[in-house]
Structures are given as C-alpha cells and as structure tokens.
Amino acid sequence: MQNIIEELKKKFKEELQKVSDKKLLEDLRVRYLGRNGELNKILRGLKELSEEERVQVGRYINEFKKEISELMETAEEKIKQMAEDFSKEWLDVTAPGAKLPQGHLHPRTIVLRKVEEIFQSLGFSVVDSREMETDYYNFQALNFPKDHPARDMQDTFYITDELLMRTQTSPNQVRYMEKHNPPLRIIVPGKVFRRDASDATHESQFYQVEGLMVDKHISIGHFKAVIGEFFSQLYGQKIKIRLRPSYFPFTEPSFEPDISCTFCDGRGCRICKNTGWLEMAGAGMVHPFVFKSAGYSPYEWQGFAFGFGLDRLVMMKYKINDMRVLNFGDLRFLKQF
C-alpha cells in the first residue's frame, strides 16, 4: 500500500512539473484530490484493510494530501507570476508625452521678480507708477529746467508741451516723497520711453528700475554697500563695484556704478570690451534741489538714488543679442522661458 502511495507521489510530482497554467493545475487537483480522485480511490479501498493498516495508510494519505496542497500552492504562485507577464501590453514609452497647455512668463517678468525680491530683502518697498508724465515731474522737479541742454541726454516723446512719455522712472522720486515722509527706501520698476531709432541695442521703450533711499545720514558708502549686495545676490557670486563720475541734474555727486564682469570675473573679455567692468546704472546722491521739489528741507535729509536698465539684465542673463525681441509676443522666444 505504501508503495502505491509513493508511486502516486512520484507520478504527481512529475505531472505537476508539466503544469503550465491555472486550468491544468485545477485538472490535476481534481484528478488527485477530487471526489473521484486518486486519493479517494485509495481511501475507498481502505475498508478491505485491517484496523491497524487503515490507521497507518490513513496517516500516509493525510501526509500526502498535505504535501499535495503545499506543492499545489507553490505551483499556483509560480503560475500566477507567469501570468503576470505584461509582454502583450507592451508599448513604446519613449513616445512623446501628451502636449498639455503650457504658458510662459515674459523673461522680463522673471528677472524683475528676482530684482524685487532682493530689494525687498534689503528693506526696499516696490512702488507702482505711471507712464505718461508731466514735464514738471519728469524734468523740472528734477532740476532739468526748460531749455536745459541736459534734456538732450534723453530724447523725449511729447504729447503736449506739458505732457510727455516719461523718459525715466525718476519722476517717482518727487512723486513719492511728496506723499511720504522720510526715512524711506523704495524701488520703482516701469516702462520708459526715448525718442530713438530701434536697433539691436536701442529701443523706443524699455524698462528701468528706480531706487531711492532717504534718511538723516546716507552716504556714498551706503550706496556702494546696497548696490554691491544687490548685484551679488542677483548673480549669486561676489560682485565688485566701482563708481565712475558722471552727471545727472538730479543727483550731486553723480556717478555710474560698474560691476566686475560676470562673464570673465573681471579678467577682461569680449563682453566687457577687455575692461573687466560692465556699465550697469546711473546713480548719485539726491540733489538738494529734488528734496526742495518734494517739499523736504534740503539739507536736513540725505539720500541716494539710482536707475538701471532692466532689459540689460535680462539680455545678459539669457544671452539675448537683440533688444527688440523683448517688445513683441513671439512664442518662439517666449517658449524658452
């Protein structure tokens, strides 16, 4: 009897080896463990055996049943794994992704946000302003009398004799000071206009950022620290600053801050024309005339003011070689930002 069972075991194992899917496994299970299966056939033959033999064979069979169950389980697991072969569901995942709608900020907006963020961290508030100005705020209040040759430094679009398109963001120095008491720190970003032919480096409209800091004791040294910190944060590297003398009617002394060339680190390259320096802005100490225009007591307060071209920063950052692309909604350009 025992031999029969051993034989059966061997046969079962052989057959199990050949089973490759769930259905065959089920067939196998029925053939051995089913109601008319091999094991039941043996059990049915038990009654012809003695009590003692019955107990012994019964034990064999139970062990065998257990073994079959375990083997079946393992086989089932194996089949399951085989069934999880996704090869039929293959697709080319390198095919391009879905084209979802995608918008882009203008690069000027991206750079301006960075500029505003840095100045805000330095305590400067960001102030809104207007583009059409009066001759008074754009010029006279800033110490450019009518018929002053310094007006030639800024070719102007006039609307009437007294109204114009602002040539600079500086009118907001007086406009802001008229409404606010010192101490103050502000920046005023905005569009300005010059009556000029358009080419790769000149435009009839561009963006400036005006800065103004006023307090009891403000010095050129303070300006150097603030502007140096701004450019260092903007470029994420230590930037050196030098001041060259200049002239603006509304600052005295007037100077132009240059920054160490960000392309060659000041060693001299094509972009800085081998000087190691890049011209960045116009600046100076607020002229007492301007304080007077704003209704401040001129020698009671000191301050510095500066203005720089935002477009130049944008062009430098993204290596844009033609200013005109900034003033047209060309998606071939905008999509790159």
Next chain:
Amino acid sequence: MKFSANWLNEYLQKPLKPQEIADLLTMHAFEVETCEKFGKDFVLDIKVLPDRAHDCMSHIGIAKELAAISGLGFIESKANISEDKKIKAKDFIFVEVPSGDLCPRYSMRVLSDVKVAPSPKWMQERLAACGLRPISNIVDITNYVMIETGQPLHAFDVDKVGGKKIIVRRANEGEQITTLEGKTYKLSNQNLVIADEKVAIGIAGIKGGEGPEIDEKTKVVVIESANFEPTNIRRTSKAFNLRTDASIRFENGLDPELTIKALGRAASLMAEFAGGRVASGLIDVYPNKVKPRKIFADVEWIQGLLGLPVKIQEMVNILKRLDVPAKIIKKNKKTFIEVTPPSSRLDLRAQEDIAEEIARIMGYDKIPATVPSGILIPAAKEENLIYEDKIKDILVGAGWSEAQNYSFISDADVKTFEIVKQVEIKNPFSQDQKYLRPTLIVNLLKNVKENLKYFDGVRLFEIGRSFTMVGGNPAEWKNKIAAVVSNKNAKRPAEGLFELKGLVHILFEKLGIDDVWFDDEISSDSSVMPFWLKYTHPARRAQIKSGQNQIGWVGEIKPKILSAMEIKEKISVFELDFSEVIRIASEEREYIPPSKYPAIIRDLAIVVEQTTKIETVLNIIEIAGGPLLQDTDIFDIYEGLVDYKKSLAFRLIYQSDERSLSDAEINKLMEKIIKSLEEKGWEVRK
C-alpha cells in the same frame, strides 16, 4: 568730443601715455569712449557731459582736469600779442550791442595785412585729429582756438562789412539770412543776429552768413569773440535744426571772461601764421562784469555725504589742484571751507558741488562700502503689483504666454480698428509709433499673425497701460488685461471664444470672485458705443460683468478686421479693466468643508428652440431647484433636431450640509423643475 593726446600733453609738466589719460579721466572726470592711434598722435573720444561743457569742451579744460587728477603742473599756452600802435582797431570797425540781454559780452580784435594761405601742417594735423577740416590759416586759427579754449570765434573780412559797423540785435520779423552753406533761414525777433549796417551777416553764436566771409583776397580781419545767452541760442538752434560746434558750446553757457583770452590767443597765432599786424586796442562791450561768488561748504556735511572722514586739509588741497581757491573758516563751532570758484567754473554753485569735486578727484574707490543702519522699515509691495504678479501666474498656469508689446500704434491701425479719441505723439519718430494704444488688442493681433506662421495654436496675454483722450485731454487711461487665442482646425464654431470664457472663469475663481457673468444684451446706441464693438463680431461677443459692474468684454474678432490684417484664422480676445478686477477680487474667502452627506445626482434632457439661451434655461432650473440644488452642469448639447430645435442635457447635483436627502424629496423637486420648464413651452424628455 575728440581730443588729441599730444595737444593735451603740451599743457602738462610731464607727458602722460594716451591710455593713462583715458584711465585717469574715466575714473575721475569723464568717460573716455575710445582711444585710437592717429598718425603720430592718439585721438581720445571724451564724453563731456552738460555740466562741464562750458569749460571742458576744450583741450585746456581737459588738460586742467588731468593736471588736477595726476598732480602734475599745468603750463599755460602763450599769447604774446604785440600791437601795432600805428593802426587802431576802432578805426576799422564800430560795434553796437542793442540786445545786451542776449549778449552779455562782445569782444573783437582787428588784424590788417593778413595773407590768407593754408595753415601750418601741425595745425592742420591737430584739426584733422579732432575731426575738423582745414580751410585756410584764418579760419583754421579760429577753429583751433575754439577747440583749445572752448570759446567759439568768428572771423569777418572787414572790407565786406557794410558801413564798417557790427550790430548785435534781434532779427526783424521775416528777415532772411543765407548761411555760408547756402541755406536760407527766415528769422523772427526771437533770433539774435550779427548784422552790419544793412543786413544780418550771421546767426549769432550758431552760423556765419554769406557776405563778409574770409576769402583769398581778404586783407583785414576782425575776430569776433562773444558771450551769448545760452537759452536763446539753444532755442534758435533747435528751431532751425542747426547745431554747430559753436552753438553746442554757447547753449551750455560759457565763461564771459573767456572772450578776451581766446581773442588774444587767436590774434597772436594770426600774427605768427598769417603775417597779420595786430591793430591796437581791444573792442569790448561788457557792461555787467560777472562778480565772484562764495560757497560755504560744511565740512562735516560733506564727510557724512561721502561716508569718509576726509581731512579738511586734503579737501583744500584737492580744490587748489583744481585751481579753485579755498580756505578754512570756523563759524558757530562748525568748520566750513570758503570756496571762491573761478569764473571758468560755472558749475560750482553749492556745497554739494564741492563734495563732488572732492570725491571724484580723490577717487570713489577710496570710499568704503558701509551697510546702512537705521530703523528697518518693513518692505511692502503695492497691492496693484502683487495682483499683477498673481494674475500673470494664473494665466500662465492656464496655458497662456505673456507678451509685452509697444505702447504705440500706427496710423494704419487707427484706420483698421476705427479707433477714435486716440492720443497722438506730437513728435513721433516713425509712422509706426504715431499714437498711443487705447487697447492692448491691436498689437496682440499682430503677435498672433506672426505666430500663426509657426504654431497651430496661439495663446497670449498682456497686462499693460492704455491711453485715450478724456474730456479732450490726453490721459493715461486704464491698466488692462488682455488675452487672445487662435486655433487652426477648430472643432466647433467660436471655439476660442469659449476657451476664453473658460479662462475668465479660472482667473476670477482664483482671484476669489464668484460672481461673474456674460451679458450679450449690448446697447446698440452708437453714441455710447464702446470702441471694442467696432472690431468684434456682432453675434459673437459679450460684456463680462460682475453684478452690474462691467469689467471687460470677450468676443471674436470681426472678419473685416482679420482680412484687413491678412489673417486667415479666427481669433478670439478678451480685455479686462485691471483696476475693476482687483477692486472686486477679495482674497478673504471662507472655507466651506465638503458635505458629510451623500449627493443625489439626476440627469435632465430638455428640448428647446435653437435660439434659446442656455443661460436662460439654467436660471429656471436653479430658481426652481432651490438651495438643495448645489450644482448644475450642462454635459451635452445636440443641435439639429427637427423644427430648429436642440436638446440640452443637464446633470443636477443635490446635496445638503445637514442631512441625507431622500429620493422622495428629490423627486418632488425634480417635478417642480420640470413643471417650471414646461411652463416655458419646452419639452422635458423623461
């Protein structure tokens, strides 16, 4: 202005290398734009700015700067005139200055027996280096002395001056003058002229006239060295669009003391190089001599402004190097520097000007960077600007890209878009930039046109200022938000229009504005017709409203405009009033938690006339549905049923925040809604 390095070095104790000159000037005085070899010389292009044009548009002026910066001594040029006692200037010419207000000083010298010939080679070379064309010894000497001293000179042939009289007067109305170039100008009494007894022989300070010019036969020369009132020169020069080396110098103002120095130098050169005899006597009409002025510069104030405790003695030394007399005085326990600027320094007016001289000569590099102390003012950003950023981010997030266009539009644009009340630029530079934009749409459409060459779908927006005439006056009008969309191969009519309606919803929802609707009942009263109606499709446009406030409009561009612009695709646009949008926007939204109770969903199909507005059907459903009807979505529109009808399918979502709803009560509500719809004569499909 162009300068010769050799010439500049002539005034210095020790010559400087051209590059040294360039570097010193750049860091202490003026920007040197170029420094280039020119024969045996170097030419420097120095950017002299208006505050120093009165003294530094001259080799002497720049050389004095170099002397002060480098500490080298300055050597004066020689002017040895030996007057010929036998001849007297006043016998040759008589000068009258009736318009003294426009001519503070008028000086002249006379030379007889001159021989007009080419000027010496060295002079010709220097003039050429400075960009001037050599003409003859007499004319070249006047030019040479001008670029040497900064004082413009003019030479006349005395024998051709009518009545031997020079009159400096205002022109008569309608008087004409023909300049040496042969151009004729019509003058008015706003213009100052140099005239002889009968006619104008020069536009004062700007250009000489035909008549008494120097030619090869000239024997007696009278040299004019004058000081003219700058504003008048500038106005005349601008009015005639005539800028000359002389007018540029006069319009910046000149030192009245300079006339006779230049005159002496010119006479000495003419005696030497044109063989002239200098007539004795100087003709000089100078009724009001300029008086020296004093500046009291507060030493402590200057130190504070510079951010460096420069020693007082160093300040005084710097001023002395600049040839500016200065002394230290004490007043009320404060130390001042009393400065007496020389007449040649018209720009030194107050202590801030003195501060600049000290800072720049010393060098700005000496001033250390110092972090400002003081009360920290919290940095804020104006609300407008915060909203602008936010709106940009919302639109970009929805798939629109930000354009930034010119604020100008052209004549052709005004015609195409039938724009009225546009603001005109008085002095446009080009025809493309003749007017200011009253709407952002015009330039955005141009963007679309270009982009359609490369893309099948174009989505752009812009935020910017618009301009218009308000009550007859030019005004900066509204800040606007505009968006455009154009799709090639659109799948349904006015697809873009509905895309933009969707965009408006996204924008408003994110800005916290719940109440927005589209009003297509637009008044056709042409007297109050807003101009956007002129370029939008009459059947495909709506006002965008919140409550009763109009905040913008949306529409498809009229075919006529598109064909005028040669655009083949349909374009939809919206334009919103920025300040209205942010006025309504409220960020203080209250959070409503999602209901804990299940929702009950019912669908409803209604057959209505083709022309029935969905908005109208929705309103009836929502009113009848009451507060338990939380949302109604349209999910299908089927047009083209018989009898010009269409079928609308709605999904109705019922939900309460307080309890579970029963089927029975929803059935009741549905019956109520159906009844309301049927009352309108619409068929509800059950």
